[in-house]
Amino acid sequence: MALLEVRHLKKTFGDRAVLDGISFDLEEGGIKAIMGPSGCGKSTLLRCINRLIEPTSGSILFRGQEVTGRDTDVRALRQMIGFVFQNYALYRHLCVLDNVTVGPRKLKRMSRREAEGKALHELQRLNVADLRHSFPSQLSGGQKQRVAIARALAMDPAVLFFDEPTSALDPVMAREVAAVINQLHSENVTVLCVTHDFELARSVADRIIFLRDGRIRAEDTADNLRNHYDDHEIRTFFGPGAAPV
Amino acid sequence: MMGDLAVLQDVLVYWPEIARGLASTLMLSVIITLTGLIAGIAVFYLTLSSSDVCRRAVQGYISIFIGTPLIVFLFLLYYGLPQWGIKLTPLTVAVLGFTLNVAAYNARYMTTAYNGLDPSEIEAAKAQGFTSRQIFHLMTLPQVLRLSIPALTNQAIQNLKDTSLVFLIQYAEFFAQMQEVALRTFRFFDVYLLTGLVYFILVSVLTNLARRAEMFADLPPASRHNR
């Protein structure tokens, strides 16, 4: 069974359909990337799934459970979805360790010791454990992104959502984050990754979803999207010599 | 000037009253600074309410108290309410009036600080599954308080000076006692000069403490032990 099944998802702002009937699956342990031009609804899609934005209609099954209903425990749903933002969004008044422990302690009622053990484990996994007493303002972008990933992992989420995790990073750091995502994939973490970075998508994802004007225009491997489509929009977006977006 | 020591001698005869007045002033300042801070936090919390009605009511309250002189409200409570059969002691009126007034100012300072926060941290906290109340006390309030410390400590200093108003509602604080001493000794100039000096010393001490608090709150400095 798929971890996540999205069916006919719609979101309208005013009379504008930003998501216009989205359907896709995400398998347990799978990793998919979502690509598409700016403003096509990628962030809106991620935010609808964890109900930061209320979908207008359609259905989302999370481990077989409908989660768009009024009686859905939204906070429980969010705790199962680790969210990593483009601008890191670390809590700036907390040190690295506290950034990672605050969720487990306050949401999962872990003791401080237990939470710190868990946090150190995740920080080590991302190679930033020696920064645990630093504050976000003292970290580089790549370090912040690693801490943000550790913060998400410390909640033991069922899936990680990334919203353009490398857009604010230089190419070297972007490759590092790609390596981290690949490592997580090999450790069987399920991932849904929105990105403008074709190299990132190709290096981490089994399949890429191409979104345009609120609809899924194609879902395929990176190589197929690059070489085997006649569709004009797909060719201009992915085709050989396509301008990096 | 206070050239001759006779002034001090004349004045010091009244030291028990002066000391009592000073104690009243300090007590009132401490009380209203604390109640004003706590009430200010509560008011600030309500300004973030998801209910439109609540937000508008709270904004109305803040505008009214920032937009009218405190002395009018104090007189309303102290001299106005008895007409309706409600008699409050000077201390009650002072604490009530100042608390409502200071809370409005403090809430406004906190709102200013809040508008400078990064909304993506709040979104991240929501996405993690925190309730709005948890987000307020774990993320918003600590950051807002830290950013408002200069404004809040200035307000505390202002409170100390402003308590001199309450001699007008028969509250025997420091200024009221010095008034009394001036009348009895006929040394108006010297006594008021001494009064000013005492306020100045108290404010200086408080300012010093405030600057320390600001330095403490400035942690973590971006420059310290990088990496």
Ligand SMILES: Nc1ncnc2c1ncn2[C@@H]1O[C@H](COP(=O)(O)OP(=O)(O)OP(=O)(O)O)[C@@H](O)[C@H]1O
């Ligand atoms: N709260 C909102 N109210 C109205 N319109 C919105 C709102 N949020 C997003 N939109 C609109 O929905 C469209 C899709 O936005 P979204 O942020 O999902 O795009 P995106 O694909 O993530 O773009 P980018 O690649 O630039 O991040 C945009 O045109 C945006 O203006």
Ligand SMILES: [Mg+2]
């Ligand atoms: Mg986006």
